[in-house]
Amino acid sequence: MSNPNPIGVFDSGIGGLTVVKALRDQLPNETIAYLGDTARVPYGPKSPETVQRYALELAHMLMHKNAKALVVACNTVSSVALPLLTRKFSVPVIGVIEPGARAALQATRIQHVGVIGTRATIRSGAYERALRASNNNLRVSSRACPLLVPLIEEGLLDDDVTDRVILRYVEPLLADGIDTLVLGCTHYPLLSAAIARVLGPEITLVDSAKNCASAVQETLDQQSLRSPSTKCGELRVAFTDSADNFLNVARDALQLNFGETELQPLP
């Protein structure tokens, strides 16, 4: 049993392409349909009800492309809309928070995990809840890092200024004594080299994008949904409005191969 249909991946914007990159690496034969809601980015400051409504719209657009699974490549949507999406659609729905939390629980030796993310994600407490659900004795130290997304979108991925900002953000977490750090924002894998450099070899970095891709692979295997193809799958990228220069930054840094992006206006 197998299924040649695309995996549908969506995000509030462009950052979710880090999840696409991880999926391409782990599941090269799968076709991927990516949809980024650049018309309404960012979702962070919006109310949960609004984010849920937007997530349903994007999921419907991907289901019209016959998605065999929905991947929520966005922390904000993952934190407020997964139960709703799971209820509304018959295909499997995979977010970024559970897989990241699971990987962190496996990685930490001293039961003390750090989480970095946008202000909205940290305020939501979603990672803390997911981590503590499995281990009530776990210590979690979180830190909002509002400058990292703008630095990434400016393309300063390998830059002294960015390293200094990272150091400033992670210093209190290191002082707290974490041994594992979750990158709780789909933009952050673009900085994983810089963050690893600043953290040093003692701290395990948990990349939500990679762990999300592993969870997708597991689900497809369990439900016999893998593509029958042995050829490289296609990658189709669409946005609800024009994409800014960050698309070039992400495409280059991730070495993602896709042609023209499609403009897919909201209904």
Added chain:
Amino acid sequence: MSNPNPIGVFDSGIGGLTVVKALRDQLPNETIAYLGDTARVPYGPKSPETVQRYALELAHMLMHKNAKALVVACNTVSSVALPLLTRKFSVPVIGVIEPGARAALQATRIQHVGVIGTRATIRSGAYERALRASNNNLRVSSRACPLLVPLIEEGLLDDDVTDRVILRYVEPLLADGIDTLVLGCTHYPLLSAAIARVLGPEITLVDSAKNCASAVQETLDQQSLRSPSTKCGELRVAFTDSADNFLNVARDALQLNFGETELQPLP
């Protein structure tokens, strides 16, 4: 002839408080009603039609408070909605672009002006148009500085990282040979000390907030709308949704005195 009613000031969020500060300094006897649209910030990425619609809504809300003049403390709104607002309302409407451009034209000795702003403001070309409308031979060098707003909102107003980012942004403008730099974003006056430090004494800094306040004063005088009071006017601050920590940053840095802010939901 005089008028005790408030001056209505609005912005897409909190940044417009720099204009309020300039108004308080120049017109201490005037009462000010400020309205920040934190529910829908930022306006930069939104279409001109949407920004115009939002601007009309905010202006109506201030007119219900009997505003005797409307001050558009937002570059995005100033660049796309001033003619519409002027047509729709009988009170004077003052934006930030014209006054800034006028001050820059007076300041430049070599007819070469630099403009910094958000990506949306620079892309709109609004300052270039306003500057060139009066002097076709003027050279204008513009630069989008997307990291400055996040750095300001993080409160890094006097910080080595911020200075390095500023230097990187203004270096090409200095190399171009400007002698005057317009701060084309209502957030930037919070960095005017840092920017002046990086630029050095040879470059004249044009603060749009201060020049907007001067234009307001001029207009009130011309139309006999100054407050009859000799006491310090009130400052009332309202937002369409809760304000984040940047409100504390701005209040402290500007030394603005106001009590509880009011939550004024959109209609």
